[in-house]
Amino acid sequence: MPVRSKSLNTLVIGIGQCGSNIADTFAELGFKAIAINTAEGDLRLLSNIPNNRRIVIGRDRFHGGGVGGNPSNGRTAMENDLDKVLDVIEEVNHNIELVIIPYATGGGTGSGGAPVLIEKLTEKFSDSLIIPLAVLPLPEDGATTIVNSAYSLSKLVKLDTSCIFLADNDWIRRSDMPIDETYDRINKSMAKYFDDILYLSSKEVVSNKKGDVLDRGDVINLLSAGAYGTFGYAKSKNKEVALEALLDKALSPSGLYADLDIRLANAFGLICRGPSNALRASTIFNKIREMVLKLENKSAYIRRGVYPNDSLQNVEILTIFTGVTRSPRIQEIIRQGKLAYEEIINAKQKRVEETLLADEFDLDAVYSRKPKAISIKEEIVEELPTVHKIDLDTIEILDKFENRIIIQDRTIGRIGDVYIVKGEYFCELCNSKDCKHIEFVSNMN
Template sequence: MRALIIGIGQCGTKIADLFALVDFETLAINTSKGDLEYLKHVPHERRILIGDSIVGGKGVNANPILGREAMKRDLSMIMRKIDSIMGREDIDIFFLTFGFGGGTGAGGTPILAEALKNEYPDSLVVAIGALPLKEEGIRPTINAAITIDKLSKVADSIVAIDNNKLRESGDDISKAYEKINYTIVERIASLLALIDIPGEQTLDGSDLKFVLKAFGSFATIGYAKEDASKLKNLSRLILKSFESEGLYLEANIESALYGLIAIHGPPEVLKANEIFEALNYLTHKIKGKQIFRGFYPDPREREVEVVTLLSGIYESKSIEDIIITARNYAQSFMEAKEEAETKKKELLQGLPDFDDIYP
């Protein structure tokens, strides 16, 4: 399976940098020259500065309108770069990583997603974005709401990662981001590494594409791992990967259309009856009733690892909170603005034209 990871903005390029560390094809795009220089693993010729003519390499200061403009201006340069890296043929998936609450990623990602869909109609475009922390305030929430709306019209799936949910209490923000980014890359890289491994009951690229082609709805990845020597019941471990604490965002998994499960571990613990018990339960639980699965017995392995992908999700508290907060804010802002205009008119009413009075 051929995939290209494209990081956009600071958050997105940091995540792409970790993918580069584990040998994925990557590209890093930013309006901030400093942030691009700070990356460690994306090769220098794969780092693209955009919007230089409008912000001079200084970033867009969390303004998604500027981020959008920067991406539009330099889009043809980016498309040429992608062409030179990947060639025109057979790119299965573009993964676009970014932060929903900022400017370059939030503004630029929907523009790039749309261009990729037009240029590469047979490839999937999957957006992987971090949702803002509540404590960041209203602007990141509004940026996120705008970007969710735009991406839902152009991307095939949106993998939203709720920073609020994944942040462990006590961690400061930069430590928390570091851990969250690692979690994102670990799970997605584990899943991609298993796709296309030959075997009797394994997953291939077309299964993954089928699951992720979900008309711009939400997807999430779950994960559970256990020492094979301590494992009591594989069915329970599989179900754990679907439980709320294992997922990237607060979501009602029953609203999912498709699921995919990859199970990797020593052959003696991959017991068919335990696997099918969990698969049966989950197939009935999700709305679309379709779960793809791959089994990867590996005699060298000491741990059992379950990676789960759920797509087509439309009930998510993490997303609803953002949309409702942004909508309420917009409403009260418009009311306050109208009131200010009315008050201004009242205040200035009946004033003469002083130009006629002054000598």
């Protein structure tokens, strides 16, 4: 495959199996790429990244065999071998302007290791664009994958990155292709879209085209809008196209690679390619206008690039949304991750309690003259009740469990838990035992 020129000097650093596979796909398109994994065997399967850029981390502890989906071990492996990783990056680095870090949030090596490396990169390459490319798991991947994902995302959002790009494996559900091709398709799409925007804004293209083209500065602005970002895409089957339908697809949730609330985008780019008679200016401008009217930020950064080329057999629309401050899918992962975490901990606790009962008898509790239950009750009575103003329309109970109630408070725009521990309430949203949420919940119970 011919290597195309790029507007930004780019390095791709893939972590874990998924991340390395994606980095290898970038390498196929001529990107400088490094792969990092705790599993030596996975690294051997790559095709395009040179051997001296495939790094095994955590070999001392995990013997090149992976960390079995445990992000805590992925984190340790990266922390212990960070210097080794930075040495290889330093060898490859010649004025790197953009670093893309693909990894799966749901595994072990990438989930735990990526936030450690990304934090270091944001310090070390403070003038470069740092773009994590976080792959979200399928809901069917299981409870621990969702917990891992929630853990990794909660670390990632705190870091000083240029924009967190999301690619959701759940996109597979919308595609209609054989199972062994689906991951490959997502990996190839991500590499192609970055390659497209970097090539179409390169000197080689920009100096030969007049009119609506993206330039290097546009790409830098699009990639540094913060928060979350993703791509949208649509391609016609042949030259005969309903341009409007293609634009609609690339601008709507069904064409996006992750579920983002794009009305909240702070930057938005649209690229159209195809035979010149298929790219009707009025249709393109009207669609952009419609999109702009939907955006909440009326001064969002908007760029378009139109590339007529009569040798092309199809029309392709690529959209890029960045600076998007809300992803319903990530909110769902965090909510499910918290639930699954608690259930796993409770199940472990239960086993411990059962073992205690079988092996040990708490004689202090049997012979105590001041049973614990009474002193706890006394403490509760001593606390003075506080009266809180409750607006019934803004607080809602979403779900109830034996020891936990999930609530939503619309005034602060948050979902959280109220726990019931030994008859006492504790509100996670207010970090308090006495607040309006507790009063609301106890009245409803």
